[in-house]
Amino acid sequence: MKKRVVSVLLAAIFIASIFTFAGCSSSGSKSDVIKIGFIGPTTGDAAIYGTSARDGAMLAVGEINSAGGVDGKQLELIAYDSKGDQTEAINAYNRLRDQDGVVAVIGGTLSGETLAMKDIMVQDKMPVLSPTATAVDVTVDAPNIFRVCFLDSYQGAAAANFSADTLGAKTAALLIGTGNPYSEGVSAAYQSAFVAKGGTIVGSESYGTTDKDFSAQLTKIKEMNPDVVFVPDYVQTVGPIMQKAKELGITSTFIGADGWDGVQVDYADAAQGNYFTNHYAADSPSATVQNFIKAYNTKYTKVPNSFSALGYDAAYVMAEAIKTAGSTESAAIITALSATDYPGVTGNLKFDAQGDPKDKEVTIIKIDGGQLKFVTTVVNK
Amino acid sequence: MNLFLQQVINGLNVGSIYALIAIGYTMVYGIIKLINFAHGEIMMFGAYFAFIAATSFQMPVWAILVLVMTIMAIIGVVIEFVAYRPLRNAPRLSALITAIGVSLFLQNLALLIFKPEPKIMPKLFPEMTVSIGGIDISSTTLITIGLSLVFMVLLDLYIRKTKQGRAMRAVSEDKDAAILMGVNVNRTISLTFALGSALGALGGILYSVAYIQIYPTMGVMPGLKAFIAAVLGGIGIVPGAMLGGFIIGMVETLTKAYLSTTWADAIVFGILIIVLLFKPTGILGKNTREKV
Numbered sequence: 106m107k108k109r110v111v112s113v114l115l116a117a118i119f120i121a122s123i124f125t126f127a128g129c130s131s132s133g134s135k136s137d138v139i140k141i142g143f144i145g146p147t148t149g150d151a152a153i154y155g156t157s158a159r160d161g162a163m164l165a166v167g168e169i170n171s172a173g174g175v176d177g178k179q180l181e182l183i184a185y186d187s188k189g190d191q192t193e194a195i196n197a198y199n200r201l202r203d204q205d206g207v208v209a210v211i212g213g214t215l216s217g218e219t220l221a222m223k224d225i226m227v228q229d230k231m232p233v234l235s236p237t238a239t240a241v242d243v244t245v246d247a248p249n250i251f252r253v254c255f256l257d258s259y260q261g262a263a264a265a266n267f268s269a270d271t272l273g274a275k276t277a278a279l280l281i282g283t284g285n286p287y288s289e290g291v292s293a294a295y296q297s298a299f300v301a302k303g304g305t306i307v308g309s310e311s312y313g314t315t316d317k318d319f320s321a322q323l324t325k326i327k328e329m330n331p332d333v334v335f336v337p338d339y340v341q342t343v344g345p346i347m348q349k350a351k352e353l354g355i356t357s358t359f360i361g362a363d364g365w366d367g368v369q370v371d372y373a374d375a376a377q378g379n380y381f382t383n384h385y386a387a388d389s390p391s392a393t394v395q396n397f398i399k400a401y402n403t404k405y406t407k408v409p410n411s412f413s414a415l416g417y418d419a420a421y422v423m424a425e426a427i428k429t430a431g432s433t434e435s436a437a438i439i440t441a442l443s444a445t446d447y448p449g450v451t452g453n454l455k456f457d458a459q460g461d462p463k464d465k466e467v468t469i470i471k472i473d474g475g476q477l478k479f480v481t482t483v484v485n486k
Numbered sequence: 487m488n489l490f491l492q493q494v495i496n497g498l499n500v501g502s503i504y505a506l507i508a509i510g511y512t513m514v515y516g517i518i519k520l521i522n523f524a525h526g527e528i529m530m531f532g533a534y535f536a537f538i539a540a541t542s543f544q545m546p547v548w549a550i551l552v553l554v555m556t557i558m559a560i561i562g563v564v565i566e567f568v569a570y571r572p573l574r575n576a577p578r579l580s581a582l583i584t585a586i587g588v589s590l591f592l593q594n595l596a597l598l599i600f601k602p603e604p605k606i607m608p609k610l611f612p613e614m615t616v617s618i619g620g621i622d623i624s625s626t627t628l629i630t631i632g633l634s635l636v637f638m639v640l641l642d643l644y645i646r647k648t649k650q651g652r653a654m655r656a657v658s659e660d661k662d663a664a665i666l667m668g669v670n671v672n673r674t675i676s677l678t679f680a681l682g683s684a685l686g687a688l689g690g691i692l693y694s695v696a697y698i699q700i701y702p703t704m705g706v707m708p709g710l711k712a713f714i715a716a717v718l719g720g721i722g723i724v725p726g727a728m729l730g731g732f733i734i735g736m737v738e739t740l741t742k743a744y745l746s747t748t749w750a751d752a753i754v755f756g757i758l759i760i761v762l763l764f765k766p767t768g769i770l771g772k773n774t775r776e777k778v
Contacts, residue, residue, distance in 0.1 A: 283747070283748055284748075310747070311747045311748065312747050313747060313748055313750075313751065315707065316747070317697045317699070317704075317707070318500055318696075318697065318738075318739075318742075320500075321493060321496055321739045321740075321742035321743040321747075322742060322743075322747065324489065324492050324493055324496060324743070325489070325743060328489050341604060341699070344606075344698070344699075345697055345698050345699060348698050352613070352615075352624040352626060352627075353622065353624065354615050354622050354624075371606045372606075
């Protein structure tokens with residue numbers, strides 16, 4: 106009998122809580138502030154990505170507000186920590202929608218958390234702009250979801266075009282991390298684009314995600330002696346790979362993707378003279394980029410990475426869309442987003458029918474004397 | 487053919503490091519019948535200390551080797567004294583579980599002190615490539631193989647020719663009889679831990695020079711493979727551990743080179759299963775019958 110009383114009480118509390126939150130949401134949307142949500146990991150293993158993107162977006166919102174805001178209203182960025190966890194991300198999104206009453210969301214930062222929130226976001230028809238989620242599926246069958254970063258396949262093709270056109274490479278070898286979708290995806294795109302340019306893939310070697318010893322694979326690559334070796338993986342893996350390659354006396358140029366960002370810090374010697382594709386270059390001659398870096402450095406006293414740049418662009422594009430829409434209605438913002446044409450820090454941004462960036466510039470960076478040097482930008486045709 | 491020889495050299499390189507670590511496992515097992523799972527962590531701490539000695543104190547290579555091997559020998563003895571000695575007469579399973587506990591403790595201690603981001607080992611050895619008969623061998627590889635072989639030969643001589651070495655063999659053969667003969671068993675066991683840990687630390691230094699990253703869990707995988715090497719060669723038999731180490735290194739490298747990289751670990755661990763099924767005493771082990 107006692108149990109039943111407790112359960113009835115609990116049920117009553119639950120129902121009451123639903124009404125309380127519903128009350129919050131209706132009162133929240135009537136203010137003079139336009140609320141935008143941000144979701145990304147700001148603690149945990151992937152914290153560096155979430156905090157960088159958030160800081161970039163915060164900087165943009167600050168600039169927009171001091172320039173008069175959007176239609177005379179101030180923007181407010183409400184950032185919640187996803188901890189890189191899919192459930193946490195969904196909770197954060199629900200809170201943004203119900204409790205804070207945001208009109209649009211910038212996020213998620215990681216592909217996994219964005220995919221987890223995708224179905225609810227599509228149901229809600231919430232305008233969503235992810236700064237950094239690269240997985241293909243993020244924007245598929247989701248007319249309300251857009252992203253700022255280019256896709257893995259797009260940068261793989263850009264790296265191949267750069268190898269063939271600028272470096273004049275005729276032969277290439279691939280070194281792929283099996284079981285790592287990022288490495289596999291970028292490599293596949295590189296392979297087809299390089300072959301389309303008339304190049305030959307002379308060999309394809311692989312390693313497991315926990316491998317530390319790459320000497321067997323690199324010895325085989327040395328024997329093939331290709332013009333370039335394509336290794337799209339993260340710094341912790343490509344650093345030791347290039348170190349070993351140098352020890353073995355491999356003279357081929359190594360090419361990588363945006364996972365290489367930061368390789369100059371610990372592996373300057375090993376990576377000397379190699380190239381990788383990225384979202385932006387800190388020493389790019391463009392005035393937009395230099396202004397962004399200066400502002401970021403003034404506010405946070407550090408140099409922004411590409412996640413900060415993408416977060417910054419995302420906030421500007423979203424503000425621009427709300428301005429164009431002239432209202433905070435979801436449908437109007439989504440229509441405005443799909444017509445975006447914005448010259449951002451990470452390149453000129455337009456969206457294709459899918460919601461992915463169209464003909465976006467890919468920046469090529471060279472590692473030279475422990476510095477990242479801007480080389481050129483590539484647009485895939 | 488050159489390509490094959492080059493891969494054999496790669497295999498010897500990895501194998502010599504596995505052999506060094508495997509010796510520590512096998513010596514400890516031989517003398518107190520304990521699989522010291524904390525041995526991989528000894529290797530990890532050795533690498534960290536070498537990193538500190540090389541970067542913060544800019545010590546020369548020989549001083550780093552001597553200092554780090556000495557420190558780790560002492561730490562090995564302390565671990566034995568604190569964690570294993572009180573369990574000397576407890577069931578063997580208790581000691582084994584304690585060893586796993588010590589391993590986890592040391593890993594998390596390193597995580598706390600040194601943080602999870604990998605440290606980059608500076609180049610301790612002069613960097614150049616030596617060409618022998620059309621095969622290019624890097625100086626790091628030559629020094630790794632050379633140093634391991636020298637220390638293995640020294641250890642073998644020590645165990646076979648000196649009085650302490652004889653005491654070790656006596657204790658491992660029959661502890662009670664050794665006590666009756668006046669052997670100080672406690673001191674002999676400490677000595678075994680000291681030697682095994684010193685060689686493990688050397689393995690850690692060479693491993694971190696070859697693969698340049700040092701991180702708290704770096705000892706787990708090489709530790710496991712060295713353990714398989716020790717079982718393959720015949721656990722408790724020092725030359726068996728050396729042989730096993732080289733075989734495991736060679737199998738791993740040649741699998742990666744000629745079969746598939748994804749299968750390399752599966753094949754290495756498969757060896758453990760096959761050995762345990764068909765010849766649990768290992769390659770050099772003899773089948774001894776227990777007398778009742």
